[in-house]
Amino acid sequence: MPSSVTVPCQYRTGKTLGSGTYAIVKEAVHIKTGKYYACKVINKKLMEGREFMVRNEIAVLKRVSSGHSNIVTLYDYFETTNNLYLCFDLCSGGELFDRICAKGNYHEPDAAALVRTIMKAVQYIHDSGIVHRDLKPENLLFRTPAEDADIMIADFGLSRVHGRRKSSICFTEICGTPGYMAPEIFKKTGHGKPVDIWAMGVITYFLLGGYTPFDRDNQQLEMQAIIAGDYKFEPAEYWANVSDVAKDFVSNCLTVDPKKRPTAAEMLEHGWLADEKPHYVPDPESPTGGPTDLLPHIQKRLDAKSRFRRAVWGITAMRRLARVRANFKRTVNKYKEESEKEEIN
Secondary structure, eight states, rough: OOOSSSSSGGGEEEEEEEEEEEEEEEEEEETOOOOOOEEEEETTTTTTTTTHHHHHHHHHHHHHHTTTTTBBEEEEEESSEEEEEEEEETTTTTBBHHHHHSSSSSOOHHHHHHHHHHHHHHHHHTTTTEEEOOOOGGEEESSSSSTOHHHHHEETTTOEOOOOTTOOEEEEESSSSEEEEEEEEHHHHOOOOOHHHHHHHHHHHHHHHOOOOOOOOSSSHHHHHHHHTTOOOHHHHHHTSSSSHHHHHHHHHSSSTTTSSSOOHHHHHHHHHHHHSSOOOOOOOOOOOOOOOHHHHHHHHEEEEEHHHHHHIIIIHHHHHHHHHHHHHHHHHHHHHHHHHHOOO
């Protein structure tokens, strides 16, 4: 576990920003400088037997922190009697899709610019000997609300120190977010850096269409589709507004065999990201032949998915989770409440 490297009273915690399985994230201000951070608060009792997870996250972030403008930095970590605290960049600009939907329009070159930036950060992570293992839109945050703010890769809780070779296979456990997990994770055949490229393919598909390529009625069907690489660029009216070059980029990322899947460096050389002239389908109603606005279709799909999720969560999913995880959730909530109540000022 981390040693007490700083005096707890140097910070004052504020509002809760989010909550995960093992931790909550609170706003924290450094008393002397007045600078704000996102502070991950981890209850020690909850982490008993899992201390390696915290040590691993710190080890990973030490390798990549401050080395790239599009990766969150770990500035400090310390402990009190009850909790562990990790202080990161406070990304106040919101999540990726919230930002996109707040724009008045959104075009394929915008998506390419975002993917290029994120892929460069992934290349840096991989070159540093790290595999992220949980790339998804929710972990892509903007540093500030400013229009030109950096997009940041966050949440390295599932990341691992990895060999520097692409072919290095180190891990066999199932981890990540189901819709973004690569086939080799489900098959338990061993996985490494190529899982992040697969996730980038899913993210790019999502950025262009507003839904994931393996979206199915239940998780079992989704897993089967992922293992088989069973996806299509449908419905046709959505994807008619996306260039063939962009679709080819997605297909390259979603190569089922991880040994044949390109690296981040290779994907950065793909025409969709590397060509000087941007790729897009011209808007037939644009007098200048500019790109077609993708936002209407994306918002339509996101709104439909949000309504569907609310219905499912309200009827089926929550019942099942309540039966399976009742005792675990009670314990987690108890410890997280203790963490949230502790004052460090």
